[in-house]
Amino acid sequence: MLMARADQPFDRRLILRRLEGREPGAYLFGVHGFVGASPELLIARASERVLSKPVAGTIARPGDPEGDARAARVLLASSKERAEHALVVDAVRAGLQSVCDSVRVDPAPSVLGLHTVLHLTTEVHATLNPPRATALELAARLHPTPAVCGTPRGGAMRLIRELEAIDRTLYAGLVGWTDARGDGEWAVALRCAEVQGRIALLFAGAG
Numbered sequence: 001m002l003m004a005r006a007d008q009p010f011d012r013r014l015i016l017r018r019l020e021g022r023e024p025g026a027y028l029f030g031v032h033g034f035v036g037a038s039p040e041l042l043i044a045r046a047s048e049r050v051l052s053k054p055v056a057g058t059i060a061r062p063g064d065p066e067g068d069a070r071a072a073r074v075l076l077a078s079s080k081e082r083a084e085h086a087l088v089v090d091a092v093r094a095g096l097q098s099v100c101d102s103v104r105v106d107p108a109p110s111v112l113g114l115h116t117v118l119h120l121t122t123e124v125h126a127t128l129n130p131p132r133a134t135a136l137e138l139a140a141r142l143h144p145t146p147a148v149c150g151t152p153r154g155g156a157m158r159l160i161r162e163l164e165a166i167d168r169t170l171y172a173g174l175v176g177w178t179d180a181r182g183d184g185e186w187a188v189a190l191r192c193a194e195v196q197g198r199i200a201l202l203f204a205g206a207g
Contacts, residue, residue, distance in 0.1 A: 001166045002202040010195045022115050027187035029175040036192025039114055039121075042142055042174065044185040045135040050100065050126040055112065055188075056088040056147040057081035057120030068118070072111045075118055085109055085120045087146045092124050095142040099133050100126035135184030139174055148172040148188060148205065169194060171203035 012035050016028055019037040026037035040055040059075040061068055075081055089105060096103050109120040133141070149172075150156030171194075176186030194201040 004193075004200045004202060006198045006200070009197050010200055012195055015193075015195070023191075026114070026191070027175070027185075029187070029189065029192070031175055032170060033196055034170045034175075034189065034192050034194050036175075036189060038175070038187040038190045038192070039112060039119060040147075040188040040190060042145070042176075042186045042188050043135060043138045045128070045132075045138060045183050047181075047183065048128045048132060050096065050128055050138065052092050052096070052124040052126075052142070053121050054085075054088045054092050054124065054145060054147065055119045055121045056145075057085040057109070059118050061113065061116055061118050063116075068113065071118055072113075075111060075120060076109070081120060082109070084146075085122070087151055089122045089124065091145050091151065092142055096124065096126045096138070099129055099138070099141070101129050102127050132182060134178055134182035135176070135186060136178040137182075139176065139186040143174055143186075143188075144172065145188075148190075168203070172205070 012030055015035045016030055019026070020028055023037040026039055027041065028037050029035070041053040044051045057075060059071050062071060093103050093105055103124065103126045105124050106122045109122045112119040112121040144153070149160065170189050171192060173189045174186050175189045176184055178184035190205060192203050
């Protein structure tokens, strides 16, 4: 966590507009004083169809085509990053299997390019069994993933409470929506800041 102090109050709407220009593919959010641009869709439900795009595994993006391509190859070839990514994908698969008729996972991760970093991501598609769990119920089944909590979940959460020196508040929580039919989208609240007046508390993960 980092604290930034400005000469005048922060304008959350301006921050969101800048984030939209910088990260057009991210999930933008502004809620309870938090603003952010998350790269990670935890769950989306449209009728019986379910989609998750877990993200884990990161490398800095040089910013030029040749450097980006080289970094992407390094990321895809990293046994460490692939192993950590697999833990998250396996947790999502396991969370969906008991409420879904079929769970289909991409055979290999792909690279997600953001402004300054590259991530490993994998698409997980599923078909819900009746009675269909709502998007929020699905999000509750999957959250928190190993990417923001660690694994096994129970022991990792206890250690976080004991050892982590900050109160995460909304950071690494969930932001999204669910409608009356149970459809919706929920993203993990990453790459965000809690903004109050001239003070902004900046949150970002470090694996």
